[in-house]
Amino acid sequence: MSERIVTAVDTVVSPPVEGPWNVERIRADFPVLHQKVNGKPLVYLDNGASSQVPQVVIDRGSVYIEQEHSNIHRGVHYLSQRATTAYEGAREKVKRFINARESRECIFVRGATEGINLVMHGYGRKFIDAGDEIIISAMEHHANIVPWQMLCEEKGARLRVIPMNDAGELLIDEYEGLLNERTKLVGVTHVSNALGTINPIKEMIAQAHKYGVPVLIDGAQSAPHMPVDVQDLDCDFYVFSGHKMYAPTGSGIIYGKAELLERMNPFQGGGDMIRTVTFEKTTYADLPNKLEAGTPAIASQIGLGAAIDYLNSIGRQEAAAYEAELLRYATERVSAIEGVRIIGTAKHKASVLSFVIDDIHPHDIGTILDQEGIAVRAGHHCAQPVMQRFNVPATARASFAFYNTKEEIDVLAQTIEKVIEIFS
Amino acid sequence: MSELSELYQQVILDHNKKPRNFRKIESPTHTAEGHNPLCGDQLTIYLDLVNDEVKDVSFEGSGCAISKASASMMTQAVKGKSKQQVEDLFKGFHLMVTDDSETPEELGNLRIFEGVREFPVRVKCATLPWHTLHAAINKEELVSTE
Known part of the structure; x- marks a missing residue:
């Protein structure tokens, strides 16, 4: 079994494909594609909702369940150490994948929706008050609308919306007009899930920063389809879902600049996110644990790490x-x-x-x-x-x-x- | 395509294209709005119920072919029926599209929707008008099949 243990730590993937895109070779990596639906070969064109999972990712999840299944961050025993290594290894892969400065800036969540809610609760509820304004765009997914509406209702803040033209492009001049000293957060999607529009987020982030406003980027539709560099973009938060990028459901990331994550309140309270607990007072753990209460979807997040290896391997x-x-x-x-x-x-x-x-x-x-x-x-x-x-x-x-x-x-x-x- | 042709029969396509009783009743005794948020179907049922008898019934709204045709044929089927007869038809229709048992004769040409049972995600489309009518009769104003 020793050989399998080696594959457990680092996913073995095929070397980069050379020459023109060899789609048949790629398809061979995805078992789900090779089936018939209603007697016809499956033509899977719903990747925006959930993409399929390559065999190496399935295998990596299975290795955890078969050989490493145990809880992370709290066991002195062998299996827990292996699971922790794999889980934190996946965080390292995420860090490199989006070019974060540090891996503690990459918080595991169960998907983009949970990541946005984490920012709403941890940052929004702490720093946004009555009379403040939050800017989102006209093409947001409900996940980047509803949490902000909830916050505005709670705090008496105001939600402002960047309009778009008939082609489905944001009106950047209007956006610049919306920014002001009351603006406390901008939330905008990188790629629209309904329209496919790629927004000029780098420029939009720079605009917001002129007013000292942090920007959250919904990357659910961009992380699977294009290289993303959070340092180059200079975004303050970037969120994406694993199940839209060839990993299992229940995996995902909210990236945040360390200084912001440190100033934030915890999202959920519970195990793994504390330093000390007494009935009088609790002190919180450092990043990333502060924002990851309870046992996470370990197999899925390790799977996300394997999916990143896979994406890097194909180019x-x-x-x-x-x-x-x-x-x-x-x-x-x-x-x-x-x-x-x-x-x-x-x-x-x-x-x-x-x-x-x-x-x-x-x-x-x-x-x-x-x-x-x-x-x-x-x-x-x-x-x-x-x-x-x-x-x-x-x-x-x-x-x-x-x-x-x-x-x-x-x-x-x-x-x-x-x-x-x-x-x- | 055999199951498909059973779903999209000519009669259904015809009612979709030319829905019957597709209008507003100005002062209805009963009305209700139905939504299927899954696919965006929405319709309003207008009902004139006099002495527990459907004197007039109509609908407006937008939706898929199945929901539109179902609403159209429903209005034809229930006009002139008693409140109790409408409720019986509703139960019979609901059972027909969700259950594999034999469809009762009493459903008449509504039996054309039997094929819907082969398409579980479309059952809500076919039953939305009926749920909405049921709500109108029972004075509930808003229903959702989600």
């Missing part, structure tokens, strides 16, 4: 370039179909193709595509204000990953034509 730049080509091809194919309208036509987009068809509800589109084995999301994408902005009840959304193929996009386009035929 993040190369994967991003291939995905850009997929999106270009899909946009060309789908927008050429008469009666189809693309929602979200920003100049800079990633991974997401949202569309509607005249007089056909997206839910009907989704059902018919599913019968042909194609998985897309149909609905409001947890972004109801975006739907209202574009005056549609919902959209159908195909979202791509580096394991999708142009042939799959052909199947998508042909099936959309079939949908139109059924309803004609």
Whole structure:
């Protein structure tokens, strides 16, 4: 078993792919892709909701469960030490993945939603008061709207919204007009989950910093699709979910600048986040433990570390370039179909193709595509204000990953034509 | 595509395209609003109930083909029926789309929705109008099938 123990600590992944993108080789890494749905080969185009998990990540989670399963940070025994090493090793990988200064700036959470709530409770409730203002954008996921609304209601603060144009691009001039001395936080998505827009966050962060305002970036749709450098961006918080980047559900990260995380209140109280507890007073542990109460999703977070190894092994730049080509091809194919309208036509987009068809509800589109084995999301994408902005009840959304193929996009386009035929 | 053609039959597609009783009743005795937040379906049911009999019924709103056709055919099916008959139809319809047992004859042309049971995520679309009608009759103003 000694050899398996070695693989337990460092995930063994294939060497970087050379030459043009070898999608068949990549697909071989993802067991879930090789199945039939309703008698048809699965065409998985719902990566924006949850992406698939490569075998090396599955194996790494299994190794923890089979050989290391135990609690972290509190056992003197062998298994606990191994689990702790693996868990903290995953944190190191995350640190390098987003280029944080220190690993204690990377807090494990169960997903982007929990990360934003952590900032709302730990930072917002402590530092935002009546009359203060929080700026978000018109294209936020509910996860980056609702916590701030809750805070505004509690404190009497005001939520302000950066508008967007008909292409789904934020109006940066308007954003600059919203910033003022009352602004206490800016929360904006890097990539819109409903539209695919890539926002100019580096520029937006710099604008906010002129007023001394910290910026939270929702990276749920960017971390899986493009290299991210939190130091270069100079963002104050950056949050993402593991299950959208080839890791299991229950994994995720909130990055925060150490000085901010240190000034914050704890999010949840409990085990692992304390230094001393008496009935009179509790003192808190240092970062990152202060913000990680209770036993985390250890297997999932170790899986996130393995997913990062996997992404590095296939080449993040190369994967991003291939995905850009997929999106270009899909946009060309789908927008050429008469009666189809693309929602979200920003100049800079990633991974997401949202569309509607005249007089056909997206839910009907989704059902018919599913019968042909194609998985897309149909609905409001947890972004109801975006739907209202574009005056549609919902959209159908195909979202791509580096394991999708142009042939799959052909199947998508042909099936959309079939949908139109059924309803004609 | 066999199950699919069972779901999207011509009659359903026709009611989707040309929904019947798709209008507002100006002073209804009963009304209720229904939402299916999962897919964004929303509709309002207007009802004129006189001496426990459905004198007039109509609907407005937006939704998928299944919910729209279901609402359209429901309004046709319940017009002139007693309150009790409407409640019986509601129960029968609900059972038909959620249960594998044989569909009772009394449902008449509503039996066309039997195929919905093969599409569990679409059951709420088909039943939303019925839940909303049920709520209107029982004076509840807002329902949600989420």
